[in-house]
Amino acid sequence: EPEVTQTPSHQVTQMGQEVILRCVPISNHLYFYWYRQILGQKVEFLVSFYNNEISEKSEIFDDQFSVERPDGSNFTLKIRSTKLEDSAMYFCASTPAGPEEAFFGQGTRLTVV
Amino acid sequence: AQSVAQPEDQVNVAEGNPLTVKCTYSVSGNPYLFWYVQYPNRGLQFLLKYITGDNLVKGSYGFEAEFNKSQTSFHLKKPSALVSDSALYFCAVRGAGYALNFGKGTSLLVTP
Numbered sequence: 001e002p003e004v005t006q007t008p009s010h011q012v013t014q015m016g017q018e019v020i021l022r023c024v025p026i027s028n029h030l031y032f033y034w035y036r037q038i039l040g041q042k043v044e045f046l047v048s049f050y051n052n053e054i055s056e057k058s059e060i061f062d063d064q065f066s067v068e069r070p071d072g073s074n075f076t077l078k079i080r081s082t083k084l085e086d087s088a089m090y091f092c093a094s095t096p097a098g099p100e101e102a103f104f105g106q107g108t109r110l111t112v113v
Numbered sequence: 114a115q116s117v118a119q120p121e122d123q124v125n126v127a128e129g130n131p132l133t134v135k136c137t138y139s140v141s142g143n144p145y146l147f148w149y150v151q152y153p154n155r156g157l158q159f160l161l162k163y164i165t166g167d168n169l170v171k172g173s174y175g176f177e178a179e180f181n182k183s184q185t186s187f188h189l190k191k192p193s194a195l196v197s198d199s200a201l202y203f204c205a206v207r208g209a210g211y212a213l214n215f216g217k218g219t220s221l222l223v224t225p
Contacts (some may be wrong), residue, residue, distance in 0.1 A: 004156075031211055033211075033212065033213075035213075041217070042203070042215050042216065042217040042218055043157065043203060043205075043213075043215040043218075044215070045208070045212040045213060045214065048210060048211055048212050055210060055211070056208075056210035056211070056212055058212070091156060091157065093157075095211065099145060099164065099207065099211065101147060101159045101162050102159070102213060103159065104149075104156040104157040104158070104159075105156050106155060106156040107155075107156050
């Protein structure tokens, strides 16, 4: 069964450092998303990406965040200067078309120290 | 804005008993509603969705949900709970774009 894969599973970084979280969406999917879940809280939408551009973003997705699809398979989330409050589980998701159910990866746990 | 609410932080059920996890929604227009389950240290797994059609939606692992327009609810149900159903359950609604807006989650504990 096809699945969304994320790497790394856990990343520890120092405050102020840049991190890149990587995702390989399901191959025939067209829409890609990043969500985050701070420990003990609900899952929050960050950004959606379609046709090589951002289609929607939340208030959380400020200038320190960026996304990219550098090739035909990878989808990345970059955080330029990490803050302690960026510590969370980050989930990548994809859908074949917009209204369909999203398939989520296993997540990357980001710890900023 | 499209939103969902899950009024219960935790639901406790004995194995073999029916379970219900509650969700209410607030949307403009027709709602696209989803249930996801999260096991510890795992990603979100899709259970079922309501787009249009029958109000009773059947999903994975024996779960079903009933869409009730008059009560703006989309409760998740299962006739007979298993210990292995213990997990965190999230209701979600599709936003104006295609992003999902999640509820805070309900922890389900099924005891033997």
